[in-house]
Amino acid sequence: MDSTAESARQAPNLGHKIRALRQRLQRTLDETATAAGISKPFLSQVERGLASPSLTSLAGIAGALGVPLHYFVDTPSEDKTVHRAEHLRFFSFSGSPNLFARLTSSSVGSQIDSLLVRLPVGDASDTEVTTHAGEEFVYLISGELSLTVEGKTFKLHAGDSAHYESTVPHSWANTGDVETTLVWVGTPRLF
Template sequence: MVRTGLVDHVLQPPSSQAYKRSRTNRLEGKIALISGGTTGMGAAIAKRFQAEGATMIATGANPETLEKAKKEPWASKSTSFFMFTEMKKNIPSAQFGGKIRALRQRLKLTLDCTARAAGISKPFLSQIERGLAMPSIASLKGIADALGVAVQYFVDAPSEQKFVCRGEELSFFEFADTANSFARLTHKSGGRRLEAVLVRFPPYQSGPADMPTSADEEFLYVTSGEISLTLEGKTFVLKTGDSAHYQSTLPQGWLNNQSTEALAIWVGTPNLL
């Protein structure tokens, strides 16, 4: 109650309709991404945001509840979108820390130097390396830049497909200008700079085979049989257990003039084929 002269004025709160009008469309032009927005509190928040004009994107890990949410009256409008997201286990902070510390030490960088380059404090970096703190995306990006790698280097989990070649899965291939056959022993993904190939030498090759390669240097290890390796016009006989290491720029050739097949592991860097 407010008294002014002879007239009493009663101050009343705005009506519920006026209150609703003042709040309608206040989120118009905004996009709201709501994780878990298909059930419970998440769905309630999504419904409220959509009612206030936001373009609403709700995610859910359960396909059934996601389809059910799509049928809700509030979700039928053109400004509502739904996305299925597969749940994955959290990557433990120790995984980040171990990879960061190992790479930093391999590069012979100090904590202080790396932290400055990454734009974070030295104590925080130390906590990350010991698995006591989880870096933000921005912090992890700064650390990756400081160490000269992509963020994916720390995020990727080890997998057999990336690191292991199974013997029963080896597949040999051939070229038209050589009798040898080849099978890759390494994966070429991930920017790795070393390639290893298993080479089959059929018996009684007629002459040395010159293998063009993009490598800078090569290594040859004979696992069975006997191979004649020619470098700069001089021939070396390599038997089982023998090896040779040489520059790829040297004139070279190899052959098997024995009656049995020979096998050798051929290694080169940065790439052989």
């Protein structure tokens, strides 16, 4: 396939991404075009796949919609999108008996982090109360978890989940008699 045919094939996908983001942000064609420094009719043509923006125009559109340029030009790939079970690698932090494995990629612009966490039997080392910006979500795969949020303690079992603001004091501990395994999801990214 020649480059002209390839550009024509990708133009509707690019236009669809631009329109979808603009509509999700509840921005009009007019305000987006003005902020991007292009005409409203040209932006409309781009969104419908009838025109291809220059790199400068695309950078203007990205800026107007508050995303980096790569948001529109990156294509999904397995290494950016999928984590295979056979590549799961556990690590630990100094002084912690817990094991962690990253479930999300560390791509630029990502806002969430997801970890598989294994807490040993009776581990209470994570009882230190913490606060930080963002949100957290935990889903228990196996075992038990004692979760304390703002001084109130909840006992979670396999299949239970919890969602809370990270800005409030919170802590967790494995108070059961088997290893606890959970999925932790949080914003912003830890590292």
